[in-house]
Each structure stands twice: as structure tokens, then as C-alpha cells.
Amino acid sequence: MFELLKTDGAARLGRMTTKDGVIETPVFMNVGTVAAIKGAVSSRDLAALKCQVELCNTYHLHLRPGDEIVARRGGLRPFMGWEGPVLTDSGGFQVFSLAKLRDITEEGVTFASHIDGRRIFMGPEESMRIQGNLGSTIAMAFDECVENPAPREYIGMSADRTLRWAARCKAAVTQGQLLFGINQGGTYSDIRIENAKRLVDIGFDGYAVGGLAVGEEVPVMYGILEDVLPHLPKDAPRYLMGVGTPGNILEAVARGVDFFDCVMPARNARHGHINTWSGILNINNAKYGEDDSPLDPMCDCPTCRGYSRAYLRHLKKAEEMLYMRLAVMHNLYFYNTLMERIRGMIEVGEYGRLCEKLLPVLDRRI
RNA sequence: GGGGAGAUUCCCGAGCGGCCAAAGGGGGCAGACUGUAAAUCUGUUGCAUCAUUGCUACGAUGGUUCGAAUCCAUCUCUCCCCA
Numbered sequence: 127m128f129e130l131l132k133t134d135g136a137a138r139l140g141r142m143t144t145k146d147g148v149i150e151t152p153v154f155m156n157v158g159t160v161a162a163i164k165g166a167v168s169s170r171d172l173a174a175l176k177c178q179v180e181l182c183n184t185y186h187l188h189l190r191p192g193d194e195i196v197a198r199r200g201g202l203r204p205f206m207g208w209e210g211p212v213l214t215d216s217g218g219f220q221v222f223s224l225a226k227l228r229d230i231t232e233e234g235v236t237f238a239s240h241i242d243g244r245r246i247f248m249g250p251e252e253s254m255r256i257q258g259n260l261g262s263t264i265a266m267a268f269d270e271c272v273e274n275p276a277p278r279e280y281i282g283m284s285a286d287r288t289l290r291w292a293a294r295c296k297a298a299v300t301q302g303q304l305l306f307g308i309n310q311g312g313t314y315s316d317i318r319i320e321n322a323k324r325l326v327d328i329g330f331d332g333y334a335v336g337g338l339a340v341g342e343e344v345p346v347m348y349g350i351l352e353d354v355l356p357h358l359p360k361d362a363p364r365y366l367m368g369v370g371t372p373g374n375i376l377e378a379v380a381r382g383v384d385f386f387d388c389v390m391p392a393r394n395a396r397h398g399h400i401n402t403w404s405g406i407l408n409i410n411n412a413k414y415g416e417d418d419s420p421l422d423p424m425c426d427c428p429t430c431r432g433y434s435r436a437y438l439r440h441l442k443k444a445e446e447m448l449y450m451r452l453a454v455m456h457n458l459y460f461y462n463t464l465m466e467r468i469r470g471m472i473e474v475g476e477y478g479r480l481c482e483k484l485l486p487v488l489d490r491r492i
Numbered sequence: 493g494g495g496g497a498g499a500u501u502c503c504c505g506a507g508c509g510g511c512c513a514a515a516g517g518g519g520g521c522a523g524a525c526u527g528u529a530a531a532u533c534u535g536u537u538g539c540a541u542c543a544u545u546g547c548u549a550c551g552a553u554g555g556u557u558c559g560a561a562u563c564c565a566u567c568u569c570u571c572c573c574c575a
Binding site (some may be wrong): 157241368386 | 527533
């Protein structure tokens with residue numbers, strides 16, 4: 127299962143062994159919500175991008191193509207041609223992102239499908255059944271992700287309900303699937319801590335911190351991590367959901383997080399923001415029109431090995447889909463390489479030095 | 493040769509006496525994006541100025557008017573129809 131190999135301060139080097147493959151942590155999971163990385167990047171490409179885990183979404187795949195269709199193809203992994211581990215998000219984030227299209231009760235959430243408006247009910251049992259059909263390596267508990275800031279009494283009520291849902295998820299999870307519980311509690315540390323303790327009492331294969339990076343200030347997020355992580359078992363992986371920028375990841379690893387996922391590298395790439403080891407480059411900018419250097423001279427991803435900024439900018443301006451593919455591949459490679467460097471530096475006990483070097487640089491605009 | 497239509501800001505295109513530096517697109521420039529309803533969204537786009545404001549602009553020139561992109565005259569150029 128999960129082995130903690132080494133620590134460097136609060137930063138952890140770990141290894142999670144699953145039936146679908148080994149995950150070296152800290153890890154960044156590459157987001158393919160509908161069983162596809164947006165930007166025409168295939169599961170085959172992912173291996174060349176040092177991806178370890180692909181993340182897919184329960185809600186989206188339940189709507190289309192339908193989880194039973196996926197189940198009949200043997201699950202997500204054979205369906206999308208990815209041989210490594212898959213984590214499925216439970217649909218809890220859609221309780222937040224589709225807030226205008228849903229209604230919550232103790233039993234679960236009724237969504238108006240964003241595709242055709244038809245009513246979809248999803249509660250803990252439904253989410254577990256769907257994730258079982260999807261055949262993911264790791265299933266996530268069905269939770270309510272609440273925007274920040276939110277009134278204390280709502281957060282308290284919601285976190286309690288999410289906890290009851292977590293217990294129902296544990297009872298309903300498909301045999302052979304790993305299940306991570308999700309800590310909630312908004313920006314209120316006492317609610318978070320109490321919630322974390324009770325989550326640990328139920329017992330999960332891993333623990334996620336959810337409901338962060340949804341409106342609160344970044345230092346508040348770091349504070350919550352400092353308060354909550356010490357209450358989670360050391361021998362279980364911790365997953366900070368939906369985070370974040372390279373700087374966010376460095377800071378969170380320094381506080382003891384092992385798993386990450388985020389749409390940023392793919393979405394930002396599609397929109398022109400390119401991660402480099404000197405900061406964020408916006409390929410839309412006119413100054414790159416005749417720049418013959420690669421996106422990042424320090425990068426050896428397939429994009430940087432073959433194409434110039436001038437060409438990428440042209441493809442972007444011409445709205446050629448090749449732009450997206452090349453840019454998304456670069457950013458994912460960057461994130462996965464960042465995680466590799468993080469692991470390497472924890473291993474040699476120099477994680478602090480890596481942070482000193484990279485933190486002032488990676489999230490800055492160039 | 494005869495008859496008709498038109499020339500607007502980088503482009504297309506609306507406006508047809510004052511509320512016009514002039515709608516709306518496009519393009520350009522810039523910004524946002526954190527468990528993806530996102531190949532999306534926002535701002536900006538004559539010059540000068542912090543701003544008030546000033547200057548230059550609706551093919552050209554002249555005119556009518558307190559006031560013209562809008563009305564009149566002439567000119568230049570485009571397009572369509574008939575011979």
C-alpha cells in the first residue's frame with residue numbers, strides 16, 4: 127500500500143503500490159475529466175510526459191458515455207488505453223462548480239445535467255456504484271465542496287453531512303477499489319480538525335483535503351494545511367484536491383501533502399500560459415512573434431525539442447489544434463518533472479533548498 | 493453610350509443635421525483561469541494628456557447651417573444593369 131520512504135521536514139517521499147501500478151509521491155495527477163486530457167493529448171502520450179496517474183470524473187462519465195458502457199469495456203483503463211492507475215473524482219466538485227444546477231439534501235444531490243438538463247440524482251451510494259463501474263484504482267468519497275468564504279454555520283452543517291456521506295461511501299465502495307475520504311470545513315480550522323479526526327475514525331486508504339483554492343486567500347489555504355495535516359495518519363497518503371500553481375504545490379509538499387491534481391497546466395496551456403523554469407510565459411504576447419527559442423530552453427519535452435515560440439505563437443493565433451496539443455504536453459511535462467525534482471530533493475534531504483530556488487520564480491510572469 | 497448604387501476608424505459594416513472619436517462583428521494588444529458546463533471569459537483598440545480638455549478624422553475640394561459622417565455643388569475612384 128503506502129510506504130513513507132523518507133521525510134525532509136514535513137515533506138514526505140512515499141510510494142503507493144496499487145493493483146494498477148506504483149505511484150511515487152509526491153505526485154501530480156493529470157486531469158482527464160471525461161477520460162481525455164483536453165488538448166488532444168492521448169493516454170499513450172501521457173507516458174512520455176512522465177504522468178503516473180490519470181484523473182477522471184464520475185459525474186461527467188456517468189452522463190456521457192454512461193458508466194455502464196465503460197464497465198462493459200472493462201473500465202476506464204482499457205477504455206481509454208491507459209495502463210497506469212486512475213483516480214476518479216466523486217462528483218463532489220460539481221456540487222460546487224454546478225451550484226446553479228443542483229439541489230442538496232441529506233440523501234444526496236440532484237443535478238440538472240449540464241448537457242441536456244435532465245435530472246440526475248447522485249448520493250454516496252450512486253457515486254460509489256458509478257466509480258465501481260468506471261473501475262478506477264482510487265475512488266473518492268462523495269462530498270460537498272463549498273465555496274469560500276462561507277458562513278460558519280453552513281460550513282459546519284455541510285462538513286458534518288459530508289462526513290456522514292463518507293461513512294456511507296465506505297460501506298458502499300466496490301471491493302478491490304481504494305477509497306480516499308475528504309476533509310471539509312472551509313476556512314475554519316477547528317471544524318476542519320474535528321472533521322479530520324472523525325474521518326480518520328471511519329478509516330480510509332488515503333485522506334484528501336477538499337474545499338480549498340475555491341475563493342480563500344492562498345496563505346489561508348497554507349494555514350489550513352498546517353492545522354489539519356498533523357491530525358492525519360502518517361502512513362496514509364494525503365491529497366490536496368484541485369491544487370494548483372507550481373508554487374502552491376511546493377508549499378503544500380513542504381507541509382506534508384503527497385497527491386495533487388489541477389486543471390491549471392492543461393487549461394492555462396490552452397489559453398496561452400506556459401510554465402517554464404523561469405516563470406510563466408504568455409505565448410499570446412507579441413514579443414514572441416519572432417522568438418526562435420523553445421518555450422523553455424531548460425525543458426526537454428517533445429514540444430521544446432521540436433518547436434519554437436514563434437511557431438507556437440503562430441499556431442495559437444491561427445487557432446490550430448496542434449497548438450493545444452503541443453502546449454498542453456509541455457505544461458504537463460513541466461508539472462510532472464517538477465514532481466520528479468521534488469521527489470529527488472526530498473530523497474537527498476535538500477527540499478528546502480529546492481523551494482528557496484523555485485518559489486520566487488515559478489509563479490511569476492515573464 | 494444610357495441608367496443606377498456606393499466610397500465611414502486596421503478590415504467588414506451601422507449611422508443619414510446636434511446625444512458621434514462613430515453601434516456591432518472581425519483583427520490587434522493585454523489580463524484572468526486552482527478536484528474542467530472553459531479551444532472560455534474580461535478589458536482595451538485615432539493622437540496628445542493624470543484628468544478636465546485639446547487636436548486630427550467618415551474619398552477630395554468648396555458651400556449651406558449656430559452646428560455636417562449626415563444637406564448641396566463639383567471632382568476622383570469603385571461596383572451593378574442595359575446597349
